[in-house]
Amino acid sequence: MLDAAAVRRLAATCVQALDAHKDAINRINVYPVADGDTGANMLATMRAGLDALLRAPAAERSGAGQALSVLAKGALTGARGNSGVLLSQLLRGMAEAVRDESEVDGEGLAAALARGSDLAAAALSDPVEGTMLTVLHAAASAASGVHTGDLHDVAVAAVNASADALSRTPRQLPQLAEAGVVDAGGRGAVVVLESLLSVVADEPIGMSALIAPQRTPESLVTAREAGSEKYSYEVMYLIDGADEQGAVRLRDTLSGLGDCVSVAGDGDGLWTVHVHCNDIGAAIEVGVETGRPHRITVARFADEPVAASPRFGTDRAVVVAGRGEGLAELARAEGATVLVVDESADAYALLQLIGSTGAAQVTVLPAGADLTELADEAAIRAVAGGQDVVVVPCASPVQALAALAVHDVRRTASDDVVGMAEAAAAMRRGDVTVATEDAMSWVGRVAAGDVLGFTDGEVVLIEPGPADEEAVTRAACAVVDRMLAAGGELVTVLLGAGAPEGLADELEDFLRRERPEAELAVYPGGQPDTVLAIGVE
Known part of the structure; x- marks a missing residue:
């Protein structure tokens, strides 16, 4: 059984083990930044956790559960970086x-590791596989699978x-x-778990009162543990008086300020x-709006110049959200930042x-009617974080490309947005898709496998399946x-x-015969939801 004394030994053992492995862990720290x-x-x-545990009155750490609570609060108060x-x-x-619990048995330890793994994963806005979280999850899963209770x-x-996951x-x-190393945070997690096993196995340890270091002038500069180099400062503080909803709002707003x-x-x-x-002030201000921030620390990253960087590195940017790598390549070629x-x-x-654009004003082009809601939600959160974000509705990827084609940084931001919106609206859109299920439409009954032609979102023709090259070509020519x-x-x-591979040639031949006045431009879009997207202007 783990009692309060064992928890104190665990804390001291972890400190000693992490101290011994610190340099080795630092050397393999290559993800996401080699800092x-x-x-x-x-x-x-x-x-910091051990310091809190040693300083707490005996009555507040008399049981294993109480001791772990004091240890956790101390660690939370002194946490350094994402790994901390x-x-x-x-x-x-x-x-x-x-x-x-005054004492913890095997089942209690398994439950404790499971809960710890869950909370660690919930703390980050963008968890990644292959990191400390993966190692903790593997350890918790294995512990939960032990049925002896020992x-x-x-x-x-x-x-x-944990070692296997690492x-x-x-x-x-x-x-x-590429670097030929394991994850640094994961290695630190294994050190902590090995310390736990050392205490459980009752191996000799040396207890010493290691006190958390005080903040010094040198700590005003810190190494960059992770994240984009576009951000110059690390801001950390504690908050009292916030509930779960307030914490969620705080996390959302901070996500709009940095990473x-x-x-x-x-x-x-x-x-x-x-x-x-x-924007240090904005990061602290949102904390004031959420609760009572205290123990605020701000450090400039060591790889930044002494002078503070401006919050926004550029005036304007265009972001395109759409499906298909071909569409993404076309948008990037026009200078847009793309989310596939x-x-x-x-x-x-x-x-x-x-x-990540670092732009004060961002225009978002959702390349599909169903992506507008996603763009609106992201824009609302970004605006709450201080960026000026405008969503130009585009019901089709061809409309997004039309808007992007008229983007001109020489115009004012408002005029540029108006110009892109007008270009998107002026582009008439059509689609050719293959029906995945039986349905009814304005032009008749649809069977799964039929080829459907759309203009401006409405079904205008049905080409009976199967959806072979001939059926798709007939539908495409008819829609155009x-x-x-x-x-x-x-x-x-x-x-x-x-x-189909020959569809572009068939369309070109059709237009040459039937509509010689029209010019044709064909691009590989790669979109998975339509056979082809058509725009006419």
Whole structure:
């Protein structure tokens, strides 16, 4: 059983082990930035926890649950960097799982590790596989799979699984594979778990009162542990008096100000906040709006010049959110920043991309009617963080390209947005798709496998399946012919991932015969949801 004395030995052992491994962990710190301070940050965080535990009155740390709570709060208060925040959340989760227990058995330890892993994962706005989180999750899963209830068996399973997960991290992150190292934060997590096993196995340790270091003038400059080099400062503070909803709003707003955002709590009203940003005042102000911030620390990154960088590095940027690598290449060639939307893309991913432009004014072009809501949500969050963001509705990727084609930085921002909006609206749109299920339409019954022609979002023709090259070509030519009947000089076509190989040539031959006055431009779009997207202007 783990009692309060064992928890104190665990804290001291972790400090000693992290101190011994600090330099080795720092040397392999290559992801996401090779700044070499993960070991130092984890050591400083655990030292702060041990300091709190040693200074707490005996009555407040008499049981294992109480001791873990004091240790977790101390670590949270002194957390350094993202790796330190994750370590504090591991300890907080362990404390929450056994809060009222005077002693902890194998089942309790398994539950504690599971809760700690969950809270660590929840602390980051953008968790990544192949990191410290992966190692903690593997350890917790293995511990939960031990059914003997034996404390030693659980600790052994956790250590073995964590070491195995650590060895696989280079296969999960290309940066680690290229450098030939494992993840630094993951290695620190294994050191902590090995310290736990050492205490459980009752191996001799040397207890010493290691006190957390005080803040010095040198600490006003810090190494960059992670994140974009566009942000010059690390801001950290504690907040009292915030609830869960307030913490979520705080995390959302900070995500619009910078990156490496974490808002982690101790479960009892205290939260630690961490962000890399340029606007220090805004990062602190949102904390004031959320609760009562204190112990505010600001450090300039060591790789930044002494003079503070401006919050925005450029005046304007255009961001395109759409499907298909071909569309992305076309948009990038026009100078846009692109989010390739897949099943995992969400408003947070688009928000991070908007922030990464470093632009004061951002125009977002959602290349599809169903992407407008995602763009609107990301824009609202970015505006709350201080950026001027405007969404130009584009119901089709061809409309997004039309808007991008008239983007002109020589105009005022407002005139440029108006010009892009007018260009998108002037582009008439059509689509050719393959029906995936039976349905009814304005022009008749649709069977799965039929080829459908759309203009401006409405079904205008049905070409009976199967959707072979001939059926798709007939539908494409018919849609283009219908659209040109209302006038037009330029037909733009984006070929989808499922477009037949000879479709572009067939369209060109058709227009040469039937509509020689119209010019055709065909591009590989790669969009998975349509066979081709058509624009006429």
